Amino acid sequence: MTTLEAPGTPPPPPAAATRPLARKRSRPSEQLFKWLVMGLTAITIAMLIWLISSVVIKGAGSLSWAFLADKPSSNPDKAGFNSALRGSVVLMIITIFFAWPIGVAAALYLEKFATQSAEASERKVRERLGSGVSGVHAGWLRVRLSWLRVRPRVVHLVDVNISNLAAVPSIIYGLLGLAIFVGILGISKSLLAGGLTLAVLILPIIIIAAREALRAVPISIEQGAMALGATRWQAVRSQVFPAALPGILTGTILAMSRAIGETAPLIVVGGIVFGTAVPSLNPLDAGNEALFAMPLQIYFWTDQPQASFQAIAAAGIIVLLATLLVMNLVAIILRNRYSKRW
């Protein structure tokens, strides 16, 4: 009120910062950088187009209904992709069935429950210990107390390791799968063993993606729910989780896209390229079905001397790419359907 301008004084000239950005004279280095970035993008896109078109040119001729319906064969004119396609479908079902619930649950715990309530719980346990409980109950409370004390450190350790696991070469997961699922659990070298191995392989990716999605939900949503009397579980279940779901699903399907293209771990777990029987599509039979997968079949075909095998390998790549595109399409639809902005 005291700083009223005297009438008649002209308004001050607009500050430099408020001038429209576009009118700024661009520096040469800025131009150079722009062109550099554009050039690099063009190279990337050109390579992608070149790759896809060369595959399509080579493989389109071999792509037919018979190719999708036939069993593998030593004769490239008769060889089909049916076993491999079915194998990969069953693998994906098993992989998502195991990796998704475990991965999302782990992310929920690590992001929302592991560290945030440590102090409060510790205080509560102490109070109850002080109120004169005895015997087994007191012992249990003491165990809980010591767990609460080491928990942050354990969580930190798990944290670091999950990030590291996401960068481990996939063949290591193959060896792990062979040792645990085939060696210790005694599962035969089958689609089930392969699917479980792939599930372990993508678990860190799902956890990281899901945590990222959970973190992107504004904390005020959760706090608001809790201020209205919801417990943390209720707030997370009905507010945070649904809001994070599109992100979680996108991350999941990207992880699945990685799993569907993996070859190395499947070779180690006993992947095969020829069988007279076509694997059943029922995931419950997977424990007895031979481990077929699209990338394995493609790899075997590219290694053959006859040129016609190269053509059907290209056709196989087209089918693999189409499957991937369908999966990514679903990811995009889901994201657009559920995404919410604050």
Next chain:
Amino acid sequence: MKARRIYASLAALAVVGGSVTLAACGSSSSSSDTSGGSGATDLAGKITIDGSSTVAPLTTAAAEAFNGKNPDVNITVGTSGTGGGFEVFCKGETDISNASREIKDEEAEACKKAGIEYVPVRVASDGITLVTKAGVDVGKACLTFPELKKIWEPGSKVNNWSQVGSGFKDLPLALAGAGSESGTYDFFNETILGEDAKGEVIQSRQDYSASEDDNVTVRAVTDAEAGLGYFGFSYYEANTDTMQAFAVDGGKGCVEPTIDSITKGDYPISRPLYIYVSKKALARPEVKAFVTDYVDNATQLATDAKFVPAPQSALDESKQAIGAS
């Protein structure tokens, strides 16, 4: 409402599976037919085969033919390599192991420890073929073992054909060949470089374009001005329009790699291809029928699958070995 949204998402996820499944489903009718009705037997069971990826296409062809006659016998073929194949074979996990070389002593030891007895059955042949680009004249069309040794021995600095010996032209020599995981690599080194004082196979020089995928070697040779590469005969046979093979002199004169010279073993870098059959598995009627069928038709199968057949005498021996056990 929130719950409905979650269910909707899960349903949408199911659509991913579903839409892909549809693609496969339409063809489910073909799962267990294609058997020629004639000559069907009552043999049934499962035969598990693993091992060399070189032999796999031939065994696959045999399995297809056998399955046509015996639709209830389910045969699977893996390709974990000769060494990888023997590893599971000697644990009793597979019935038959494809091998592009004979079983090594330590592998035989492992089999013996596990109580796995086996019969080696020769099914075909292969010749390691040395090639350069078609239409290139390096001075000679025949390479002797000492010349090959000079090129490939460890520490060799040969990078021009003129360094190989007199009579070769002044042309850059780019090398390509099998990677160290491959049975082809082992066999080539064993034949050309031999063993050192300790009885270990000498490893060739490593500064060449090495690949487990022989088609990469094919490309490396056709791209080089006057390169030298080696791989199994079928890769040469599939690319005769773009490359030419050298004759090889193993001490008894120059021999061209041909189906005939490799079958007879006249070509000095030729090797037999085997299947190793577990004796325990051979006691099962379906395995015995399959192996017998395989050996009976080995020559025809090899010709169809672009392999070099085994000599008839070797096949007869194989047949006796199967019958005797």
